[in-house]
Amino acid sequence: MSAFKFTLNQKEVEVDAAEDTPLLWVLRDNLAMTGTKFGCGKALCGACTVHLDGQPVRSCSLPISAIGEKKVTTIEGIANGELHPVQKSWIAEDVPQCGYCQSGQIMTAVALLNNNSNPTDEDIDEAMAGNICRCGTYVRIRRAIKRAAKEGNS
Amino acid sequence: MKDKIVKIDRRTFLKTTSISATGLLLGMHFSCTNTAKKLMGDPSANFSPNVYLNINGSGDVTIIAHRSEMGTGIKTSLPLVLADELEVDWEKVKVVQAVGDAKYGDQNTDGSYSVRMFYPIMRKAGATARRMLEQAAANEWKIDVSECKAKNHEVINSDGDVLGFGYLADKAALLPMPEEHEVKLKSPEEFKFIGKKTSIVDLEDIVTGKAIFGLDTKLEGAKVALVKRPPVAGGKVKSFNADAAMQIPGVQKVFEITSPGFPLQLDAPLGGVVVVADNTWAAMKGRNALKVVWDNGVNGNYDSDAYMETMMQKAKVKGKVRRKQGDADKALQAASKKVEAEFRVHHLSHAPMETPCAMAHFKDGKIEVWAPTQEPQWARGAVGGAVGLEEKNVTVNVTLLGGGFGRKSKPDYVVEAAIISRESGFPIKLLWTREDDIQHDYYHANCAQHISVGLDESGAVNAWRHRTVFPAIGSTSNAKANEPSGAELSQGVLDMPYDIPNVSCESNNASAQVRVGWLRSVANINHAFAIGCVLDEVAEKRGVDPAQNLLDLLGNDRNIDMDALSKEFWNYSEKLEEFPWNTARFRNVIEEVKKLSGWGKSMPAGSAMGIAAHRSFLSYVACVVEVKVENGKVKIPKAYYAVDCGVAVNPERVKAQFEGGAVFGASIGLKSKITVKKGIVQQGNFDTYEVARITDAPVETEVFIVPSNEKPTGVGEPPVPPFAPALCNALYRVTGKRIRQLPITV
Numbered sequence: 041m042s043a044f045k046f047t048l049n050q051k052e053v054e055v056d057a058a059e060d061t062p063l064l065w066v067l068r069d070n071l072a073m074t075g076t077k078f079g080c081g082k083a084l085c086g087a088c089t090v091h092l093d094g095q096p097v098r099s100c101s102l103p104i105s106a107i108g109e110k111k112v113t114t115i116e117g118i119a120n121g122e123l124h125p126v127q128k129s130w131i132a133e134d135v136p137q138c139g140y141c142q143s144g145q146i147m148t149a150v151a152l153l154n155n156n157s158n159p160t161d162e163d164i165d166e167a168m169a170g171n172i173c174r175c176g177t178y179v180r181i182r183r184a185i186k187r188a189a190k191e192g193n194s
Numbered sequence: 195m196k197d198k199i200v201k202i203d204r205r206t207f208l209k210t211t212s213i214s215a216t217g218l219l220l221g222m223h224f225s226c227t228n229t230a231k232k233l234m235g236d237p238s239a240n241f242s243p244n245v246y247l248n249i250n251g252s253g254d255v256t257i258i259a260h261r262s263e264m265g266t267g268i269k270t271s272l273p274l275v276l277a278d279e280l281e282v283d284w285e286k287v288k289v290v291q292a293v294g295d296a297k298y299g300d301q302n303t304d305g306s307y308s309v310r311m312f313y314p315i316m317r318k319a320g321a322t323a324r325r326m327l328e329q330a331a332a333n334e335w336k337i338d339v340s341e342c343k344a345k346n347h348e349v350i351n352s353d354g355d356v357l358g359f360g361y362l363a364d365k366a367a368l369l370p371m372p373e374e375h376e377v378k379l380k381s382p383e384e385f386k387f388i389g390k391k392t393s394i395v396d397l398e399d400i401v402t403g404k405a406i407f408g409l410d411t412k413l414e415g416a417k418v419a420l421v422k423r424p425p426v427a428g429g430k431v432k433s434f435n436a437d438a439a440m441q442i443p444g445v446q447k448v449f450e451i452t453s454p455g456f457p458l459q460l461d462a463p464l465g466g467v468v469v470v471a472d473n474t475w476a477a478m479k480g481r482n483a484l485k486v487v488w489d490n491g492v493n494g495n496y497d498s499d500a501y502m503e504t505m506m507q508k509a510k511v512k513g514k515v516r517r518k519q520g521d522a523d524k525a526l527q528a529a530s531k532k533v534e535a536e537f538r539v540h541h542l543s544h545a546p547m548e549t550p551c552a553m554a555h556f557k558d559g560k561i562e563v564w565a566p567t568q569e570p571q572w573a574r575g576a577v578g579g580a581v582g583l584e585e586k587n588v589t590v591n592v593t594l595l596g597g598g599f600g601r602k603s604k605p606d607y608v609v610e611a612a613i614i615s616r617e618s619g620f621p622i623k624l625l626w627t628r629e630d631d632i633q634h635d636y637y638h639a640n641c642a643q644h645i646s647v648g649l650d651e652s653g654a655v656n657a658w659r660h661r662t663v664f665p666a667i668g669s670t671s672n673a674k675a676n677e678p679s680g681a682e683l684s685q686g687v688l689d690m691p692y693d694i695p696n697v698s699c700e701s702n703n704a705s706a707q708v709r710v711g712w713l714r715s716v717a718n719i720n721h722a723f724a725i726g727c728v729l730d731e732v733a734e735k736r737g738v739d740p741a742q743n744l745l746d747l748l749g750n751d752r753n754i755d756m757d758a759l760s761k762e763f764w765n766y767s768e769k770l771e772e773f774p775w776n777t778a779r780f781r782n783v784i785e786e787v788k789k790l791s792g793w794g795k796s797m798p799a800g801s802a803m804g805i806a807a808h809r810s811f812l813s814y815v816a817c818v819v820e821v822k823v824e825n826g827k828v829k830i831p832k833a834y835y836a837v838d839c840g841v842a843v844n845p846e847r848v849k850a851q852f853e854g855g856a857v858f859g860a861s862i863g864l865k866s867k868i869t870v871k872k873g874i875v876q877q878g879n880f881d882t883y884e885v886a887r888i889t890d891a892p893v894e895t896e897v898f899i900v901p902s903n904e905k906p907t908g909v910g911e912p913p914v915p916p917f918a919p920a921l922c923n924a925l926y927r928v929t930g931k932r933i934r935q936l937p938i939t940v
């Protein structure tokens with residue numbers, strides 16, 4: 041076990057964990073931050089997506105020792121006083137069914153829109169293909185991303 | 195315990211007794227809940243006229259959601275029905291998830307019947323309470339109740355005086371239950387929520403990460419458990435060595451839990467070796483370090499590809515006749531043209547995004563569990579039975595489910611967590627990894643079918659012979675149940691609606707060598723695929739448009755007396771008089787989907803549309819899929835559905851179920867396949883067991899809901915069956931190759 045310090049949702053946190061522990065389990069087990077979900081453990085489904093310095097990463101496959109000085113943002117950290125525009129467009133389009141994959145979907149979508157304010161269908165396909173939704177909310181995910189882009193650009 | 199299993203067994207199709215629980219439940223719910231006496235002398239008392247509803251003195255309304263939320267929106271839709279009749283302000287309603295308890299009536303969230311079964315009950319619950327509030331106001335004003343009308347959380351009289359629900363709550367609580375005839379249901383024009391859009395109650399919690407799923411409850415001192423299960427269904431631990439596992443820092447205990455062997459049970463764990471650790475990562479490492487020697491038991495030679503061919507041999511010979519009109523064999527011999535085809539569908543895994551998981555705390559002769567379960571009453575009974583406690587000492591809290599699709603109606607994983615908590619002495623969070631989930635599921639039954647259709651000289655279809663072979667769900671737990679039940683065959687085979695004079699529907703025996711269970715729309719998947727594809731071939735033989743072919747074969751508009759066609763016919767536990775098999779409604783969805791999709795319009799090269807229609811869970815669905823083949827890759831630019839599901843309580847969520855059902859269908863059509871070799875499932879995670887991603891799914895899905903005042907019927911499962919055959923038929927139009935096996939290989 042070693043001590044690790046990192047920035048989580050703009051706050052300094054410190055945890056004691058084995059150094060190969062995936063960030064996902066540090067978040068869920070050590071920090072009781074359960075918004076980030078387990079879906080596959082192998083970087084195949086995107087349910088565990090968080091941001092590392094603003095870029096989407098699969099926290100199930102990222103050891104805590106690899107984080108260093110980088111800043112971690114989770115689904116709990118993207119609203120800033122009010123909901124993030126992507127969260128708002130997710131609500132406007134009634135995207136979730138069971139909701140389980142949606143933290144990961146939203147985190148991937150936020151990163152996409154940060155990098156590309158006006159994504160095409162192909163851009164959306166490419167960015168979102170790593171996030172599985174077994175309930176099949178894809179048509180609404182696509183609509184919600186386009187809505188957020190439109191509202192962000194207007 | 196025995197009784198319990200019989201009761202929840204409606205979905206295992208071992209029986210076909212048609213019980214409409216509605217009437218019974220009503221009596222039960224409404225008679226035991228009049229709390230008037232108890233409330234005498236308690237001025238702060240709440241108004242709880244039935245188990246689903248509470249109104250306090252501030253007018254806050256709590257409605258119990260007793261069915262499990264796994265993504266269908268049921269936690270919102272049923273409370274909404276009660277709220278509509280009650281005339282409440284939805285903003286003042288809090289929806290609370292029920293624990294597993296028989297007092298709520300059926301809680302088995304499965305079989306697409308939640309709305310169908312509880313729509314009348316919830317309406318009556320709301321209307322009864324409304325009437326009592328109106329009566330309470332009438333008493334205050336000393337006028338007749340007929341002059342009082344509840345509207346939006348208040349009661350108003352003809353002079354325009356107003357009393358709020360909060361003010362009236364404790365007064366209403368003292369009133370006797372109204373007589374049956376005094377309770378007036380709204381007319382459809384008066385509905386304020388039913389038929390309109392309402393967002394799900396957990397929407398904001400979900401998008402902010404606050405929603406609580408199976409493992410999100412905070413439980414002080416909980417340890418994490420993982421189980422290494424026998425790789426072959428029905429296998430057992432011969433011996434194990436825990437030394438290396440115990441060396442992993444954080445691993446607390448390693449022990450064996452036993453298995454019932456084969457046949458397996460629908461509610462018992464598989465056994466294996468448990469690792470209990472301080473955190474998930476230590477449990478994973480500990481489990482990896484375990485050394486276990488297995489006894490593979492009776493299924494160590496199961497090879498699913500070889501078994502498919504064994505089943506196909508049986509599908510090609512005369513089987514047990516389960517429906518018969520005329521003489522199909524003779525008519526086929528005399529037919530001037532024939533269509534004959536074999537169809538194969540492999541095992542499938544549910545793979546909900548949230549794997550099975552549960553939290554359990556066994557303490558002081560009681561146990562409390564938190565679980566994403568579709569069937570909390572079954573879980574309660576099974577947990578009690580497994581840890582030796584009476585039901586009253588078992589509490590089953592139902593969290594949100596991260597998808598279910600039938601997997602989470604089986605309580606095996608809840609029982610597993612309970613046993614581990616009792617054995618280890620810790621509160622336990624039990625996690626199944628994705629590999630655990632995919633390798634130890636209750637798989638969709640693999641199925642071999644052979645269909646022969648005969649045409650006479652005029653091109654009329656006069657013979658239909660459908661042979662299907664698949665392991666019955668019942669054979670998972672009963673080795674003798676190796677012939678599909680009438681209920682399983684009524685999912686596409688016995689209920690074949692086309693007007694054909696000579697019909698023979700046959701089955702043959704097969705047995706489960708892995709755990710087999712129900713998966714979203716169950717045997718309808720296999721049968722709708724085969725029938726949907728074969729009818730497309732019949733259209734071609736007849737030289738008519740495939741949609742027109744369906745309409746031609748359907749014959750005159752009528753209610754089909756399916757009970758007369760096969761004494762084994764099962765109408766999803768409902769009587770045909772209540773829920774007829776109506777060909778006009780079936781015809782109508784076909785016509786509507788043609789309009790919606792612009793059926794028949796010319797398509798660019800490499801693109802085409804296909805159609806299929808299927809009634810399941812008492813709903814009528816027609817589906818058109820548009821495909822585009824590019825460099826050998828299948829794209830689905832659009833899917834279209836027309837559905838007649840009676841009253842659509844929350845049409846927006848009905849649409850969502852169809853959008854999602856199309857994606858589920860795309861997984862079945864294009865991606866998913868479980869194979870078993872030497873008894874071991876060959877897939878393990880989403881790299882080998884693929885499901886549809888955004889790039890595979892329809893880019894758009896349009897849904898037309900037939901406006902209707904008929905009784906509500908299923909929407910969770912019905913979108914799935916017609917999707918794959920519509921897709922196959924579309925692909926045929928592009929490639930010229932008939933598809934007779936799922937998933938499709940292009």
Ligand code: FES
Pocket residue numbers: 077078079080081082083084085086087088089098099100101
């Ligand atoms: S859990 Fe990390 S990608 Fe699936």
Ligand code: FES
Pocket residue numbers: 136137138139140141142172173174175176177265547596597
């Ligand atoms: S909403 Fe259920 S998995 Fe995406």
